[in-house]
Each structure stands twice: as structure tokens, then as C-alpha cells.
Amino acid sequence: MRKQYRSQLVVEExxxxxxxxxxxxxxRDAADANVFEPNAMVVATATPEGRPSSRTxxxxxxxxxxxVFFTNYDSRKGRELAANPFVSLLFPWHPIARQVIVTGTASRIGRDETAAYFRSRPHGSQLGAWASEQSTVIASRxxxxxxxxxxxxxxxxxxQVPVPPQWGGIRVVPDAVEFWQGHxxxxxxxxxxxxxxGTWRVERLCP
Structure with missing residues (x-):
């Protein structure tokens, strides 16, 4: 299975x-093109021993x-990031033949910032953050x-639902960001x- 991409060239200028x-x-281009959930990204983490895992x-x-994304700090990704803060993000915008790949370092955001976001979530999602002990084994649905x-x-x-103490935001500060356009x-x-x-430079990579 192979598809020919046809799109406009991206020049450094x-x-x-x-x-x-x-x-x-x-x-904005992905949103305007009605890409389904353009904010969906694959987060890849690894243990200190280098064993990787990924999830959307x-x-x-x-x-x-x-x-910034939000998670249970006791989840697999939360525990791996606490032990090894290096992380990769991938935005797979397949309908427009684009990807963005980010590498950087993750850290927890402040509790005030977490609380402000938690209050903006639907009531059911607030309850879900308490109900699910993310990544742990459960006996049944x-x-x-x-x-x-x-x-x-x-x-x-x-x-008002209190903010779970084990739940909060993760900010990924990038050190490299790749913009991939299919051709x-x-x-x-x-x-x-x-x-x-402290300065960003742009380099072109071979495909």
C-alpha cells in the first residue's frame, strides 16, 4: 500500500x-482542513533503562x-517521565500529508494551572479522573x-469536584521540532x- 503525496514545497524562507x-x-491549517482531532498526539516516553512506550x-x-497535556501522574507515562524526563511528541496529520515531531524535556506544571484547567473539564471527565487509577490492572469493567x-x-x-492530587499537567519544553511535508x-x-x-536554527533533513 503506497500513496503519492502531492503538495506544495516548503522552503526555509x-x-x-x-x-x-x-x-x-x-x-491552524490542520483544523481548517477538518483533520479529526488535530490536537491528538503520540507521546513517547522511556524508562531510565531505555525501554520505550507510547500512547495517544x-x-x-x-x-x-x-x-501541555494532562494525565494521572501515577500512570505509566507519568512514572516514566518522573524517572526520565526526555520525551517525544508526534502529531500525525495524515489527511494533509503532514507530521510534526517534537523532542524535549517534560516537567509538571503548577497546581494552580492544573486546577484552572480541571475546572474547565466537563463534570463527567472530572469524575473520570478520580474513578480511573490509570495504567493499573482492574478486575472488570x-x-x-x-x-x-x-x-x-x-x-x-x-x-464542585476536588482536583485529584495525583492528576495534573505536563509541559514539554522542546529542544527540536521537525516539520514534515509529504511529496x-x-x-x-x-x-x-x-x-x-538559546537560539533556534533551521536545518533541512534528507527524507
Whole structure:
């Protein structure tokens, strides 16, 4: 199975001066093209011994400080990031033949910032953050549903749900961001921003 990509070439002169500005442009393009969940990204982590794992999560914020997602800190990714903060993100925008690949360092955001986001979540999602002990083994689906039902009775709609102490935000501060645009004959454009001595430079990679 192989598809020929047909798209406009990406030249260095067209890029923003720094990667977050370029990411904002491409993210807007993906949203305008109705890419399903353009904020969905694959987060890859590894243990200190180098054993990798990956999963899809949703990007919730991005700005000049980096990329933010939320998780249970006791989950597999939370534990791996606590032990080894190096992380990779991949945004797979297949319908427009684009990808963005980020490498960087992860750290927890402040509790005030976490609480502000938690309050913006739907009531059911707030309860779900308590009901699921993410990445742990559970006996059955019924057990998970029972936990949720107990929380729903304890915190009915309109009742403030406290922020779980083990749940919060992770900010990924990038040190390299690659913008990949597919082209015919596998001659794709790969433009990568690399941070050196506090300054971003752009390099072109062979496809």
C-alpha cells in the first residue's frame, strides 16, 4: 500500500522565526482542513533503562513555553517521565500529508494551572479522573463503572469536584521540532528547528 503525496514545497524562507509560531500556523491549517482531532498526539516516553512506550493523548495548551497535556501522574507515562524526563511528541496529520515531531524535556506544571484547567473539564471527565487509577490492572469493567457511579452519587452535577492530587499537567519544553511535508516519490520536505545556545536554527533533513 503506497500513496503519492502531492503538495506544495516548503522552503526555509516561508518558515516562522521560531518553532511555536510555525506550529501555530500548521495547527491552524490542520483544523481548517477538518483533520479529526488535530490536537491528538503520540507521546513517547522511556524508562531510565531505555525501554520505550507510547500512547495517544490530547494536546490542551501550547504557547512559547511549550506543549501541555494532562494525565494521572501515577500512570505509566507519568512514572516514566518522573524517572526520565526526555520525551517525544508526534502529531500525525495524515489527511494533509503532514507530521510534526517534537523532542524535549517534560516537567509538571503548577497546581494552580492544573486546577484552572480541571475546572474547565466537563463534570463527567472530572469524575473520570478520580474513578480511573490509570495504567493499573482492574478486575472488570463493572468495577470501573461502580467506582464512577459512587463518585457520581457523591458529587452530583453542580457540585464542585476536588482536583485529584495525583492528576495534573505536563509541559514539554522542546529542544527540536521537525516539520514534515509529504511529496511525490518519497522526496518529502523535512525542516527541523534545533535550539542551540538559546537560539533556534533551521536545518533541512534528507527524507
Amino acid at each position: 516561508s518558515l516562522a522565526e521560531e518553532p511555536m509560531g510555525q506550529f501555530a500556523r500548521w495547527f 493523548v490530547l494536546l490542551k495548551q501550547f504557547d512559547d513555553r511549550g506543549f 463493572e468495577e470501573l463503572d461502580r467506582r464512577y457511579a459512587e463518585l457520581e452519587a457523591r458529587y452530583p452535577e453542580g457540585e 511525490e516519490n518519497r522526496l518529502h520536505d523535512r525542516l527541523r528547528y534545533v535550539l542551540e545556545a
